[in-house]
Amino acid sequence: MKISVIGCGYLGAVHAASMAELGHDVVGIDVDEAKVEWLSRAKAPFFEPGFDDLLARTLATGRLRFSTDFADAAGSSVHFVCVGTPQKRGEYAADMRYVQGAVESLLDVLKVGDLVVGKSTVPVGTAAALAALVESKVPGALLAWNPEFLREGFAVQDTLHPDRLVYGLPAGADGDTARALLDEVYATIVDRGTPKVESDYATAEMVKTAANSFLATKISFINAMAELCEATGADVKLLADAIGYDDRIGRKFLNAGLGFGGGCLPKDIRAFMARAGELGADQALTFLREVDNINMRRRIRMVELAREVCDGSLLGKRVAVLGAAFKPDSDDIRDSPALNVAAQLQLQGAVVQVTDPAAGDNIRRNWPQLDVVDTPEQAAHRADAVLVLTEWKQYRELDPAAFGKLVKQKRVLDGRNALDREAWTAAGWAYRALGRRAG
Ligand code: UGA
Numbered sequence: 001m002k003i004s005v006i007g008c009g010y011l012g013a014v015h016a017a018s019m020a021e022l023g024h025d026v027v028g029i030d031v032d033e034a035k036v037e038w039l040s041r042a043k044a045p046f047f048e049p050g051f052d053d054l055l056a057r058t059l060a061t062g063r064l065r066f067s068t069d070f071a072d073a074a075g076s077s078v079h080f081v082c083v084g085t086p087q088k089r090g091e092y093a094a095d096m097r098y099v100q101g102a103v104e105s106l107l108d109v110l111k112v113g114d115l116v117v118g119k120s121t122v123p124v125g126t127a128a129a130l131a132a133l134v135e136s137k138v139p140g141a142l143l144a145w146n147p148e149f150l151r152e153g154f155a156v157q158d159t160l161h162p163d164r165l166v167y168g169l170p171a172g173a174d175g176d177t178a179r180a181l182l183d184e185v186y187a188t189i190v191d192r193g194t195p196k197v198e199s200d201y202a203t204a205e206m207v208k209t210a211a212n213s214f215l216a217t218k219i220s221f222i223n224a225m226a227e228l229c230e231a232t233g234a235d236v237k238l239l240a241d242a243i244g245y246d247d248r249i250g251r252k253f254l255n256a257g258l259g260f261g262g263g264c265l266p267k268d269i270r271a272f273m274a275r276a277g278e279l280g281a282d283q284a285l286t287f288l289r290e291v292d293n294i295n296m297r298r299r300i301r302m303v304e305l306a307r308e309v310c311d312g313s314l315l316g317k318r319v320a321v322l323g324a325a326f327k328p329d330s331d332d333i334r335d336s337p338a339l340n341v342a343a344q345l346q347l348q349g350a351v352v353q354v355t356d357p358a359a360g361d362n363i364r365r366n367w368p369q370l371d372v373v374d375t376p377e378q379a380a381h382r383a384d385a386v387l388v389l390t391e392w393k394q395y396r397e398l399d400p401a402a403f404g405k406l407v408k409q410k411r412v413l414d415g416r417n418a419l420d421r422e423a424w425t426a427a428g429w430a431y432r433a434l435g436r437r438a439g
Helices: 010-021 033-040 051-061 097-107 126-137 155-160 172-185 187-191 201-232 236-244 265-278 282-309 337-347 360-366 376-380 400-404 421-426
Strands: 002-006 025-029 064-067 078-081 115-118 142-145 165-168 196-199 318-322 351-355 385-388 411-414 430-433
Touching: 002 010, 002 097, 010 025, 010 051, 010 064, 010 078, 010 155, 033 064, 051 064, 051 155, 078 097, 097 115, 097 126, 115 126, 115 172, 126 142, 126 201, 142 165, 142 172, 142 201, 165 172, 165 201, 172 187, 196 201, 201 236, 201 265, 201 282, 265 282, 282 337, 282 385, 282 411, 282 430, 318 337, 318 376, 337 351, 351 376, 376 400, 400 421, 411 421, 421 430
Parallel strands: 002 025, 002 078, 025 064, 078 115, 115 142, 165 196, 318 351, 318 385, 385 411, 411 430
Antiparallel strands: none
8 A cells, every 4th residue: 555654753753664564655754854864764763672674674675765745645545644742831731733734734635535544642532623624625535543552662563563453433434444444554463363443533532542541540559659668668569569460450560660751651641631621521530630740759759869868968979870761772851750850960969970871862962961971880980879760771780799899889779670679789789769668
């Protein structure tokens, strides 16, 4: 099939290459010339394991290309909208101008029988409004909503092997046409027996925001338990293991620590609350405000803990911050809890050295006031405290004995409950973590 993908960020770039991998003829379109240039040269503009290979492989087939010109979407019959929906400045609501702009631009190239497929995370009600717009300008063109559940760090795997497909379809015969086109796009995935849920637009839109809200709630639940563990001397990691054995609860997304960040969960729960308010159903989601509060409190607690171990004052203390991306295997620093803590420590007088295996350049570009070094060893040089704030494998595998020779004080704060506490304490480190007793 001939497919266009509008927006080539994490979602769109991976989606475009994945659709080419499935055998389609794909053009990825983005207004950012530099990004298009990079992608066209088989270079990923962001860190995503496996993506460089996929890009090189699919570009080499000739089935994938990138362009800044919307007119290049003209020959395609299916058009995926993959642009961002960031939080509006000073408001909880999502900024919808990119989605709106993408669909309006598509109106010039759409023809009868074409299908516009929304993948962006949007406030419920968006698809119905966009479908009406498409129908009014290009009668005979259709719209479906097909949310995406990919995680950064697993984007390629999640796109090519999703755990479910959700189709938000128009009613009646148009729905049958849209379903048939989507089934053709995803034939390889559908034939594998991947579960498929077909629904109206509103349900499909809500599946995405509900899923992210549930995940955020699960993380904040365990972090609330961590607060109680701190008050009682209990151990949140053991608690998570024990409740996680219950299948109904499950151990995934019960890792207590610095909490959630990134370009999705924080802004999605806020946009969901804002939309509920507009619909007069704000009471249903007031709990998400508490989820957000618990999450933000973890960052404050981490700074307090750092002050505590630095004998009550951060002034002039050398602090090594290991990890700055919002999660491992990503260079994404959007709303990163790690970076937030690093910045607060510096503002409160600490001499902070930040390191991250992938996010270094992004920090230098966006946070020029922070000192970034290349390795954990450089960061730890003569440090009064070492904070592990993103659980990269390299940091989990550090040798605490050798690492201990670099620092001034063997104090480690495990912001993600990711280190082997026994190994670090055996090597003479004072170990602290959120929700666990001092070791
Ligand atoms: C999230 C969802 O997991 C995806 O399903 C969704 O498609 C995506 O948002 C999106 O909306 O596009 P992502 O933002 O890549 O994916 O990151 P997650 O793996 O969900 O992690 C989010 C944050 O939660 C990270 O900061 C991570 O460190 C934190 N986290 C995760 C915890 O603090 N504890 C956990 O147990 C798990």
